[in-house]
Amino acid sequence: MPELPEVETTLRGIKPKTEGHSIQSLIVRNGKLRWPVDSHLTDSLPGQKLTAINRRAKYLLLTLTSAKTGAISHLILHLGMSGNLRVLPHNTSVQKHDHIDLLFDNGYMLRYHDPRRFGAFLWTDQPLDQHPLLAHLAPEPLSDAFNASYLFQLAQAKSCSIKSFIMNNRYAVGVGNIYANESLFLSGIHPTTAAKKLTKKQTEVLVVNIKQVLAKAIEQGGTTLKDFLTPDGKPGYFEQELKVYGRENLPCSICSTPIQRIVQQQRASYFCPKCQPKK
Numbered sequence: 001m002p003e004l005p006e007v008e009t010t011l012r013g014i015k016p017k018t019e020g021h022s023i024q025s026l027i028v029r030n031g032k033l034r035w036p037v038d039s040h041l042t043d044s045l046p047g048q049k050l051t052a053i054n055r056r057a058k059y060l061l062l063t064l065t066s067a068k069t070g071a072i073s074h075l076i077l078h079l080g081m082s083g084n085l086r087v088l089p090h091n092t093s094v095q096k097h098d099h100i101d102l103l104f105d106n107g108y109m110l111r112y113h114d115p116r117r118f119g120a121f122l123w124t125d126q127p128l129d130q131h132p133l134l135a136h137l138a139p140e141p142l143s144d145a146f147n148a149s150y151l152f153q154l155a156q157a158k159s160c161s162i163k164s165f166i167m168n169n170r171y172a173v174g175v176g177n178i179y180a181n182e183s184l185f186l187s188g189i190h191p192t193t194a195a196k197k198l199t200k201k202q203t204e205v206l207v208v209n210i211k212q213v214l215a216k217a218i219e220q221g222g223t224t225l226k227d228f229l230t231p232d233g234k235p236g237y238f239e240q241e242l243k244v245y246g247r248e249n250l251p252c253s254i255c256s257t258p259i260q261r262i263v264q265q266q267r268a269s270y271f272c273p274k275c276q277p278k279k
């Protein structure tokens with residue numbers, strides 16, 4: 001599944017040839033995504049200029065400005081379970097699962113490909129910070145607003161496990177299952193520890209590790225940027241060096257104790273019983 005680092009890499013990959021260009025047309029071959037693609041968009045998007053692309057959590061936010069009226073609106077894109085976006089010349093042949101093309105006046109198009117069709121291609125003319133998908137999101141994990149004081153204060157009233165706490169996008173965004181496992185290992189915190197039992201010091205260490213794990217993944221993603229411009233590339237997902245995730249029964253990289261696997265909220269948790277003692 002594309003996680004925050006893959007979405008950030010997608011943003012950097014598609015930005016150079018799309019931002020600042022005007023939309024020529026929209027082709028929707030299959031609009032049955034998580035929510036149906038609004039049918040009026042094929043008429044209303046042409047003539048709009050893509051004035052900015054940004055990311056919020058795992059959403060890509062495309063700011064559109066009307067050439068006629070100057071009115072601002074937005075496309076909210078999400079890659080779902082299996083989506084990717086690439087920038088290709090207009091005449092690139094269509095492959096299976098290429099559901100949407102957004103054609104620009106510079107000869108390039110943004111092509112949305114999604115075998116499982118669980119992604120989103122939504123439009124709104126309302127303020128983004130009040131949109132139901134975005135209004136309740138926690139601060140960006142790599143921003144200063146996501147810090148130990150913030151997380152520690154929130155955790156005080158939460159008896160859920162620390163793992164489900166950091167995976168809840170009301171408290172932290174971008175911490176998918178792999179990143180939660182890796183961050184907790186690096187912090188020496190057992191994944192079932194109650195959020196409210198974390199000490200201030202543990203919270204400080206955890207926040208640093210969440211930021212580092214995500215930053216490192218984004219850095220690794222940078223090597224895949226060229227794939228966003230090739231029809232056969234597989235952008236949006238990349239290899240990572242994992243210390244615990246998927247390593248059941250393999251020796252811990254620190255103490256050689258076999259890594260254990262449990263299931264929490266239907267998601268696999270991997271941990272070292274020695275380095276991450278249960279409290």
Ligand SMILES: [Zn+2]
Nearest residue numbers: 252255272275
């Ligand atoms: Zn260990």
